[in-house]
Every structure is written in C-alpha cells, then in structure tokens.
Amino acid sequence: MKNPYVHGYHSQESARLQDQASTLEGLLHWDTSFAPGSIVLEAGCGVGAQTVPLARNSPGALIISVDISSASARETCERVAQEGLANVRVLQADIFHLPFREASFDHLFICFVLEHLPRPVEALRVLMRFIRPGGSITVIEGDHGSAYFHPDSAAARRAISCQVELQKRAGGNAMIGRQLYPLLSLAGFSEVSVSPRMVYVDSSRPELVEGFTKKTFTAMIEGVGLAAVGAGIIEKDDFEEGVRDLYRTAEDDGVFCYTFFKGSGKREG
Ligand SMILES: C[S@@+](CC[C@H](N)C(=O)[O-])C[C@H]1O[C@@H](n2cnc3c(N)ncnc32)[C@H](O)[C@@H]1O
Numbered sequence: 001m002k003n004p005y006v007h008g009y010h011s012q013e014s015a016r017l018q019d020q021a022s023t024l025e026g027l028l029h030w031d032t033s034f035a036p037g038s039i040v041l042e043a044g045c046g047v048g049a050q051t052v053p054l055a056r057n058s059p060g061a062l063i064i065s066v067d068i069s070s071a072s073a074r075e076t077c078e079r080v081a082q083e084g085l086a087n088v089r090v091l092q093a094d095i096f097h098l099p100f101r102e103a104s105f106d107h108l109f110i111c112f113v114l115e116h117l118p119r120p121v122e123a124l125r126v127l128m129r130f131i132r133p134g135g136s137i138t139v140i141e142g143d144h145g146s147a148y149f150h151p152d153s154a155a156a157r158r159a160i161s162c163q164v165e166l167q168k169r170a171g172g173n174a175m176i177g178r179q180l181y182p183l184l185s186l187a188g189f190s191e192v193s194v195s196p197r198m199v200y201v202d203s204s205r206p207e208l209v210e211g212f213t214k215k216t217f218t219a220m221i222e223g224v225g226l227a228a229v230g231a232g233i234i235e236k237d238d239f240e241e242g243v244r245d246l247y248r249t250a251e252d253d254g255v256f257c258y259t260f261f262k263g264s265g266k267r268e269g
Contacts (some may be wrong), residue, residue: 020047023211036060044113048076120172134269143177159242189265
C-alpha cells in the first residue's frame with residue numbers, strides 16, 4: 001500500500017511532532033490514562049511523540065506502538081529507551097495488516113493518523129476488531145478549518161489551504177477533526193463522545209507562541225511550500241507572504257486559535 005503521509009519523515013518533521021506533543025500534552029492528555037494491567041495499541045506512533053506521555057502517565061499499562069515506517073518505529077524505540085520507559089513495545093506494521101490476534105487490546109489510541117488515510121472509517125473498523133468487546137478507543141485529530149488569527153491575512157489562509165489541498169491529493173483530509181463523531185459512529189463504536197480542545201495563543205503565553213504558533217502550526221505549513229509551489233497550487237511569493245503573515249501572528253499584538261478534537265468510543269461487549 002502507498003504510504004500517504006504528506007509531511008514526510010525528515011528530521012525537521014520529527015522535531016515538529018515532538019514540539020507539537022510536548023506543547024499540547026496538558027491540553028490533549030490531561031484525561032488520558034489507562035488502568036494498571038491494561039494493554040493499549042497505539043496505531044501510527046510516528047516518532048514516539050505521543051508514546052512517551054502515554055507510557056509515562058500510565059506506568060502500569062503496556063503500550064504496543066506500531067507505525068508503517070520502520071525508521072519512525074526505530075526512532076520511537078530509541079526515544080522510549082532514552083526516557084527509561086519499560087512499558088512500551090514498538091514494531092513496524094501497517095494498520096490494515098496488523099500482526100496481532102483479534103480482541104487482544106483493552107484500548108486503542110490513534111492520534112493525527114486518520115487525517116492521512118483515504119479510508120478512515122475502514123481503518124477504524126479494522127482497528128475495532130483488535131479491541132476486546134467492552135474495550136475503548138481514543139482518537140485525536142486537528143482541523144485546519146479551525147485556524148483563525150489576528151492580524152487576519154488572506155495570504156496566510158491561502159498558504160494553509162495549500163496544505164489542505166496537498167493532503168487531499170494524497171488521499172487525506174486535513175479538516176477531519178470536525179468529523180470524528182460521525183466517523184466513530186459509522187465505524188460501529190458505541191458511547192461515542194467528542195471533546196473539542198481549543199488552543200488559544202497570545203503573547204501572554206510565550207510557551208504557546210513558540211511551541212504552537214511557530215514550531216507546530218507555522219512550521220507545518222512552511223514545510224509544504226516546495227511541494228505546493230511544485231504542484232502549481234500557489235506562486236512562491238504568495239506562499240512566502242502567507243508564511244510571513246502566520247509568523248506575524250506570533251508577535252506581541254498577534255493571536256492564534258486552533259481546535260483539536262478528541263473522540264472516544266467503545267466496542268460493544
Ligand atoms: C502525523 S504522524 C503522527 C504520529 C504520532 N501519532 C503523533 O501524534 O506524533 C502520522 C503517522 O501515521 C503513520 N501511518 C500512516 N499510515 C499508516 C498505516 N497504514 N499504518 C501505520 N501507520 C501509518 C505515518 O507513518 C506517520 O508516522
């Protein structure tokens with residue numbers, strides 16, 4: 001299967017995923033914890049940016065993390081070892097061909113992965129088979145349609161839409177966050193519940209200006225410039241103006257808002 005991951009696997013993207021996870025840990029994970037003795041499948045672990053907080057916050061749970069990229073799986077292994085976490089196993093595997101017995105996990109965790117998959121409902125249905133009856137799922141996704149900022153800028157909005165378009169061409173959906181409720185329901189999960197997690201950034205929160213506005217969001221948009229210009233979606237100057245305007249929102253009088261969506265559901269027992 002073609003791996004549609006639009007951001008690529010270079011070292012800047014790895015650093016961006018780590019910045020994103022550490023900046024957003026409180027917002028996204030204050031209510032993520034797994035009971036001692038439970039076995040959790042993390043699907044699409046990337047470079048381990050979520051794996052570390054998951055494992056650290058649930059020391060009695062065993063986290064089995066998989067990624068389709070063997071380089072990312074290796075990086076997750078190294079990161080977990082550096083952090084001294086003994087409750088994680090990592091392997092290279094495709095969500096659509098998992099090497100596990102069905103119904104062998106208490107919980108499934110999947111973060112920033114469905115947005116890259118052409119068949120997200122099918123992926124959820126496949127993954128549900130690996131959750132034991134009565135077990136649960138947590139899904140986290142962003143939604144680029146939720147980005148608004150001050151000063152507003154048409155060029156910045158055009159630069160963001162390049163990312164949306166490229167992801168669409170690769171078969172994904174950068175505005176999937178708003179669809180978590182229908183996707184989980186369609187896939188057959190029960191007790192579905194979605195909680196929006198808004199990031200609000202102004203200059204009174206310098207750690208978010210740095211960690212979110214600059215290093216997570218704008219860095220992600222900046223990272224697709226070459227591809228967007230190469231694909232003829234936008235002119236180079238227009239894109240650069242958009243990125244400049246996104247960085248402008250990180251100045252003293254700037255504001256940046258973005259909403260993530262965290263969904264949960266159960267496999268019926
Ligand atoms: C944006 S990264 C997110 C990584 C991590 N969950 C995080 O939040 O930092 C998406 C990851 O999904 C992985 N992925 C995409 N398709 C996959 C598939 N079919 N099976 C397993 N992993 C997949 C990619 O290789 C990539 O590492």
